[in-house]
Amino acid sequence: MTDDLRHAVQKVLPGVRADLEALIRIPSVSADPAAAEDLRRCAEQTAQLFRAGAAQKVEILDDVPGGRPVVLAGCPAPPGRPTVLLYAHYDVQPTGDPDLWSSGPFEPHESGGRLYGRGSADDKAGIATHLAALRAHDGRPPVGVVVLIEGEEEIGSPALGAFLDRHRDKLAADVLVLADSENIEAGTPSFTTTLRGLANCVVEVRTLADAVHSGTYGGAAPDALTTLCRLLATLHDEHGHVAVNGLTTSRPPQTHYPIPRFRAEAGVLDGVTLLGSGTIAERIWTGPAATVLAIDAPSVPEAANALTATARAKVSLRLAPGDDAVRARAALAGHLRDHTPWGAHVEVTEAEIxxxxxxxTRGPAFAAARRAYRQAYGADVVDMGGGGAIPFVAEFAAAYPDAAFLITSPGGDPAGRAHSTDENLHLADFERACLAETLLLAELAH
Structure with a gap:
């Protein structure tokens, strides 16, 4: 059976690769209000791809106010067989400055065994992996399948809870496969077993009624930008530990992550000290992190010799497994209010969580998955943590507490530059991921 499925996957891969490139060409940036038509176009294109030999029923659901269109596809379960939900998302991160890309962000191209383009790894490769697995089974997999492709994961899936409440019966499954993570390294199949959470706030400080001459008033009147910088500096202690009180830590999977490798993969410059203490796994998988995502202030080319009256920043916390995002967001907001210097007026807006x-990882579904991925990759699966958040996981777990969760890579690895310029997909691992998911459906049938 394994050899037959390998052959079937090889047969469908050229078409799936072309479909992936077509999806990458659609600039489906969920954070951009002007991209609403592109998001809908990407949902419609995704639905059409599943109609082409992958699923027996496909629909686009757009009935949650404020939500993006959701593609739902499926194949009914044969008698006595379980149902598997396959998840991915079609929305992507903003590109940043297109000039920093080696080629157009939405013009896919191959180089060095990698496919470049925004969304190539995160997460249109997940869509393509699900397509490959279903097409390899001729649209009639040996288990029931529900495919859910959403369009707002990159902005925190704000409408997902309402969507689950409205369509709970359609989404019921015994096993959930989220192809939205990465392998710990190319060629090593990896299951993400911990995910950090997210808590964001926007902070604005005001020190003056209006901007005023820096020579006439500087030295006595505080400017808002310096005030903001001093406030943001309180997020860490001198060793780089997060200084927000009340955050928790937990134990990471027992997978070694060498410091030199982390420095190389993160692009840390020579001489720059890493933040915090403990192992890399503890710091990036199961410990909190604080990041200043953006600052609103005058740009350098437009700067005047004036004291800034108002400055604003967006601050993000990554939270350890076991923490609570609502409580942590309140702790962050309280920290920002309590540490604003010089009596500056401060307004904190609590944002995404x-x-x-x-x-x-116990149970027969994980055992079946380890067998399938071992056969596809020729290597044993390792467990790893995820530094990022996938809001869908906790939402779905609350709705379906008895389901087994598999968080897999559709070919992404640390060199894939997800969320950065020159995002790319390791094509050999993408092919292995397609085979692994195809074998997984067969394994779960037993």
């Missing part, structure tokens, strides 16, 4: 999650 996502709950952390720890996967229970």
């Amino acid at each position: 996502a709950q952390p999650y720890t996967v229970d």
